[in-house]
Amino acid sequence: MKETSTTSDPLLETSHGTRFDAGSTLDSLIDAELPSLLATYMQLHAMPELSGQEEKTSALLAQEFRSLGYAVTEGIGKYEHHSWPGYGIVALLQNGAGPTVLVRADMDALPVEEKTGLPYASQLRGINRDGKEVAVMHACGHDVHVAVLLGTARLLARLKGAWRGSVVLIGQPGEEGGGGAQAMLNDGAYELCPQPDYALALHSTLRLEAGSIGYVPGNFMASFSELEVTVRGVGAHGSAPEFGKDPILMAAQLILALQSIVSREKSAFDPAVLTVGSVHGGTASNIIPEEVKLQLSIRTYDDRLRDRILASVERIARGVALTAGVPEDRAPVVTLKASHQANYNDPDLTERVARALKQALGDERVNRSEPVMVSEDFGSWGLGGRIPTCMFWLGGADPVQFRASQLTGVSLPSHHSPLFAPLPEPTIRCGVKAMSAAVLDLLAR
Ligand SMILES: [Zn+2]
Ligand SMILES: [Zn+2]
Incomplete structure (x- = not known):
């Protein structure tokens, strides 16, 4: 950061046109936001909501986005096959002429009985689509995605001097087999914002150590x-x-x-x-x-x-x-x-995002991963290839457990397991930094 500004606030420096040092600026902002983001993450983890029932999670996000100055539309994505109202959110922050970047987080949890023993473990039960009572758990890490989206929203709102264009944040209901992305699109999500030039998302995983990122150009998920x-x-x-x-x-x-x-x-x-x-x-x-x-x-x-x-x-x-x-x-x-549809990571966009993440996090923490046959409905936001999309892995494994698992060959709990438990602090810190750095790169002045 050049010492040309009369103030020590790095945000004002960037708005005066001096060089923006993403890494250190993001670190200091994340340090300030992390305690409240972690508290929100634990709150979200303890209040999981099944697909199509994300009422409280959606309200929490909408309120926060509004307080940050985003234009928020709620209730998007009414489900064709259910009587539930859609709980999708579209939040728009416009900041002058420039490209539009969409960042999406899915909000729903699963009918799984949590067995992590964590102090913030879910004790909740809910009613599934067949009217049966089931235990509910964030066993796919979508609570991490919501917390990361929230952190990214805060950083981008504070760093308006460092980017131009539009940011569209999506809180998506019903990812788990519910077709929530398509439901939001059918309900006119893209009429509420400029059509994105790029769409980004991340997914947490215990296959990578917390604090690291995996990326896959091209075919990523089936x-x-x-x-x-x-x-x-x-x-x-x-x-x-x-x-x-x-x-x-x-x-x-x-x-x-x-x-x-x-x-x-x-x-x-x-x-x-x-x-x-x-x-x-x-x-x-x-x-x-x-x-x-x-x-x-x-x-x-x-x-x-x-x-x-x-x-x-x-x-x-x-x-x-x-x-x-x-x-x-x-x-x-x-x-x-x-x-x-499949998640096809646009190769040019993915390589560009990977470069930005390496710059922000360090080369050794951002590595190529292999494609998988698991599925995710994020690809729908690309409108069949018209909008380049990129989803990357956010590592969430406790480093000690991760190394033990590498030595013993016994893998850590997979997605949808009752034991799925990302390590909150380094995971959310890395997620917010990665997603913010990616957006800032795509919308750089
Ligand atoms: Zn899942
Ligand atoms: Zn998932």
Whole structure:
């Protein structure tokens, strides 16, 4: 920082046009904000809300954004399939002519019973989409994302002298299979702000040490499609299967046959995963039931491959029914329950963000990672490739546990585990610094 200003406030120096030293300026601002960000993080962790029910989290973010001077619109993203109001937030901070950067955090938690034993562990229970009471936990780290977005909002509001353009902050509901991003877009999220030139997000992970970042140019996370297959038969007495058509036997054949799609119907160079994750049918050992319900998830990077796999599932399900002699009016029903596209990290944007993060955090803390077949609906914000997007990993593992895990080969808890617990201080510090540095680079004066 040059000593040309008459004040020692680095923010005023930047607004007078002197050189902006992102690293040290961000550090001193984060030091000041960290105690309250950590308190908010622990509050969020203790009050997880299921997908589509993020009322309190959304209100907390909206109030903070407003107090920082952002123009806030609440209630975006009413769900097509549910009666819940949308709890999405679009917050806009305009600061002269320049590009627009979107930063998104997802807000929802999961039906998981927390077993971390942390003093701020969730004790909450909620009601899921089927009306059942379930334990609720932030087992995917979305509370970290919300706290980081809040910290980034504060820093960007304080550092207006160092950037120009517009910042759009998104508090997104319903990431966990709920299609919250698409719901917000369908509800006009992009009519509330200039269309972004870049869209950014991060996801916490225990696969990296707290205080470090992983980035993946190109294919990063797979697309996701959720199918429900109802295998319909004809009910009968268990002693006389010849009078019925057994959907349990058909479901068993179908499960095996579906695995031939990935192994036999596509190139080995084109990644895909098909998982049958749920099978429900029947009530007693001596009854041939009327139907069996299967739930499947399908992941690919390529949309055409995804469409081919979806068509294959339908074809094979019908083929199994045909082989069993099921009448046409009892043919299987295949329903697409949810889908969202892959996360493709625009290579130029990702390399640029990685350079900015290396500058802010140091080369050794920012490293390339490998693509994964897990899915995330952040990619929807890119409108099918029209807006370059970049999502990066934010390491959250306790360094001591991380090194022990490297030595023993026993991995730390994965996302959605009841033991998922990022180490708050270094994770949030690094997340706020990384995201702020990325935005400041994209909107540099
Ligand atoms: Zn998740
Ligand atoms: Zn997640």
